[in-house]
Amino acid sequence: MLRVKGIRDGLLITFEDDEQSWQAKCDALLQHLDAQIEFLKGAKLALDVGSLAIKAADLGSLRDQISERGLSLWAVVSNSPVTEQTAQMLGMATRLHTTTPERSGRQADSSMQGEDAIFVRRTLRSGNRLQHNGHVIIIGDVNPGAEIIAGGDVVVWGKLRGTVHAGAQGNENAIVCALELSPTQLRIADQVATTPQGHSASKPEIACLKDGQVLAEIWNPAGSGKE
Amino acid sequence: MTATVITITSGKGGVGKTTATANLGAALASDGAKVVCIDADIGLRNLDVVLGLENRIVYDIVDAIEGRCRLRQAMIRDKRLPELYLIPAAQTRDKTAVSPSDMVRICDELRADFDWILIDSPAGIERGFQNAIAPADRVLVVINPEVSSVRDADRIIGLIESEEKGPASLIINRIKPELVQRGDMLDTKDILELLAIELIGIVPEDEHVIISTNKGNPVVLDDKDRAGKAFRNIAKRLQGEKIPFMELTVPDGFINRLSRMFRPGGE
Numbered sequence: 001m002l003r004v005k006g007i008r009d010g011l012l013i014t015f016e017d018d019e020q021s022w023q024a025k026c027d028a029l030l031q032h033l034d035a036q037i038e039f040l041k042g043a044k045l046a047l048d049v050g051s052l053a054i055k056a057a058d059l060g061s062l063r064d065q066i067s068e069r070g071l072s073l074w075a076v077v078s079n080s081p082v083t084e085q086t087a088q089m090l091g092m093a094t095r096l097h098t099t100t101p102e103r104s105g106r107q108a109d110s111s112m113q114g115e116d117a118i119f120v121r122r123t124l125r126s127g128n129r130l131q132h133n134g135h136v137i138i139i140g141d142v143n144p145g146a147e148i149i150a151g152g153d154v155v156v157w158g159k160l161r162g163t164v165h166a167g168a169q170g171n172e173n174a175i176v177c178a179l180e181l182s183p184t185q186l187r188i189a190d191q192v193a194t195t196p197q198g199h200s201a202s203k204p205e206i207a208c209l210k211d212g213q214v215l216a217e218i219w220n221p222a223g224s225g226k227e
Numbered sequence: 228m229t230a231t232v233i234t235i236t237s238g239k240g241g242v243g244k245t246t247a248t249a250n251l252g253a254a255l256a257s258d259g260a261k262v263v264c265i266d267a268d269i270g271l272r273n274l275d276v277v278l279g280l281e282n283r284i285v286y287d288i289v290d291a292i293e294g295r296c297r298l299r300q301a302m303i304r305d306k307r308l309p310e311l312y313l314i315p316a317a318q319t320r321d322k323t324a325v326s327p328s329d330m331v332r333i334c335d336e337l338r339a340d341f342d343w344i345l346i347d348s349p350a351g352i353e354r355g356f357q358n359a360i361a362p363a364d365r366v367l368v369v370i371n372p373e374v375s376s377v378r379d380a381d382r383i384i385g386l387i388e389s390e391e392k393g394p395a396s397l398i399i400n401r402i403k404p405e406l407v408q409r410g411d412m413l414d415t416k417d418i419l420e421l422l423a424i425e426l427i428g429i430v431p432e433d434e435h436v437i438i439s440t441n442k443g444n445p446v447v448l449d450d451k452d453r454a455g456k457a458f459r460n461i462a463k464r465l466q467g468e469k470i471p472f473m474e475l476t477v478p479d480g481f482i483n484r485l486s487r488m489f490r491p492g493g494e
Contacts, residue, residue: 123423125385126378143381143421161421 001028007096009074010044017050026062033069046075046096053082060090117152124148124162133169144184150174163187172209181205181216188214228261230341232334233465234363234392238379240350242371243400243430246440247458248347249277251367253445254462256311260342263302263312265333267359268349269324272316278305279443280313289317289324291333298336307448312341322354327361334362343465352386360387365465366395367427372402372413381422396427398461403432404475428461430454431475 002025003014015025033040045066054076063073075093078084084094117135126145130136135152146162148154153175154166160178165187167174172189182195186207193207193214204219235248245268252264266274269289275281283303286296291314298314305311314333317324334344348359360366366387370376380397387393399415406412419426433454439446446455447462453473460470 125388126381127385141421141423145378145381 001025002032004032007046009096010046011040012046012048012096014048015050015052022052022054022058026058026065029062030065030069033066033071037069041070043071045071045073046077046093047073048077049080049083050078051080052078053080054078054086056086056089059083059086063090063092115152123158126162142178142183153177175206175208177204177206177219179204181207186214186216228339228342230263230334230338230344232338232344232346232362232364233367234346234348234359234365235367235369236348236356236359236383236387237350237369237376238352238383239370239376242369242376244350244369245273245277245347246436246446247367247369247398247400247430248274248345249440250445250447250455250458251462251465252278252311252313252343252345253305253308254447254459255343255345255465256305256308257447258462258466259310260466261310261340262343262345263314263337263341264345264347265314266316266347267325267330267355268347269316269355270318270321271349272318274347275303275313275315276443277440278311278313278445280305280315281443284315287315287317288333289320292325292329298333322349322358325358327357330358331362352382356383356386360390360392363392366392367398368395368422368424369398369400370418370422371400372407372415372418374413377413377418377421384422384424394424396425397422398428398430399426400430401432402429402475426472427464428457429472429475430457430461431473 001016001018001020003016005012005014013029059076066073073092075096076083076087077094077096087094115134117137118132119137120130121139123140124130124138124142124146126143129147131149133151135154136148136150137155139157141158142148142156142160142162142164144161148162149165149168151169152167152171154164156178158178159180160183162183163185164176164183166176167189170189174188176186176188180202182199184194186193188207188209191209191212191214205216206219207214207216209215235244237244248264252262256262264274265288266272275284280303286301288301290296291298291301301314302312303315305313337344346359346363349355368380368383370380384393384395387395399418403412407414415429431453433452435449435452436446436454439449446452447458449455457473460473463470
């Protein structure tokens with residue numbers, strides 16, 4: 001009937017779209033709060049009611065009952081214009097700070113896979129450390145003693161001689177490529193490799209995981225690439 | 228006069244910061260400039276020994292900072308070059324006796340009376356380095372042609388850049404042309420490619436440096452010495468002269484490589 005989720009500003013309670021009446025949902029919520037009232041004391045609640053149209057009196061009464069328990073209802077999210085208006089009348093927010101729950105969920109997923117990227121246009125020197133959940137793109141060199149840790153791929157338009165870890169959260173599809181790929185150590189997901197002695201890296205290379213092994217291949221402009 | 232403050236640093240110890248400071252100071256002073264060398268290696272002072280002035284120390288830099296003497300009283304005039312002065316480090320204190328703002332204050336006080344203020348930085352990247360770098364207008368990074376020295380220099384250059392004291396210039400010290408030629412020592416080209424800063428001097432390995440250091444007599448004062456000539460050339464480059472890099476006397480291949488390397492870049 002309802003889902004509870006921790007968000008940056010407290011708790012987000014989502015009323016499922018089912019046949020239950022408003023009153024039943026409210027009772028279920030209050031019951032849920034009472035069950036762990038000691039733990040929740042002082043928490044800020046946001047309520048996602050989906051497409052339900054709620055009257056001011058009903059919402060006001062729910063808010064009062066929540067306040068009586070030492071909690072506060074600060075936001076009501078809905079795609080019903082009636083409910084939005086009601087919430088605004090009662091002085092509550094109708095948007096969470098970032099995005100609606102659905103979208104924030106999607107964002108979290110994508111950053112795990114490294115869909116966003118940061119772009120660095122300088123050389124990373126010894127002692128520099130760059131950590132990012134998404135992809136990392138560097139225009140410049142990565143000198144020995146520098147470290148890059150990325151959730152996604154790592155692209156270096158320059159000489160990669162430091163330590164690099166792509167797919168740091170376990171993404172085995174992550175790749176590392178550089179104009180000169182001779183890292184001190186290269187990791188993809190949980191596999192570790194080092195540059196072989198006497199390796200001459202005068203051509204751009206791409207490293208990826210194949211059958212659980214780190215494999216570096218010279219980039220072939222004529223080839224079809226990885227996939 | 229408004230002095231230029233030059234900090235000589237390296238990250239790694241034992242690469243020749245103090246020798247470079249003493250020799251550049253002496254070379255600039257013998258060119259007629261007014262020079263003061265400051266030893267910022269509090270607790271491990273050496274510059275006085277290399278300049279042969281250790282028996283003249285009465286007050287040191289910490290005495291001046293803590294007000295036990297005037298800055299003038301802590302300055303020791305060189306016995307050979309009347310325009311060369313030394314402000315020695317304290318030997319019985321540590322790096323925390325001085326703060327970066329103390330160093331800035333001291334240099335600002337000296338600026339009006341000198342052409343050059345050379346600061347000999349301690350090894351490391353901690354407080355002593357922060358002190359030495361704080362007042363710098365220019366930074367010279369000294370390295371030896373070996374992997375650990377280059378790695379540390381890379382770190383130091385990054386710190387210099389983040390303190391906005393860059394771009395630093397590079398002195399490659401104790402290079403052995405024979406070894407480089409045999410491929411047993413890091414090549415100048417590889418070093419410059421990695422560190423990506425301007426080269427201001429290459430100093431060949433020379434046993435006279437050790438002898439003269441022990442005697443407290445900077446090697447630049449010897450006209451015929453190779454290392455001394457290299458330091459004199461660096462001093463001239465600091466003063467804005469265009470001096471070609473010395474051709475180190477080894478068989479053809481190396482000289483050709485060197486000159487090919489440096490001509491296009493120029494200065």
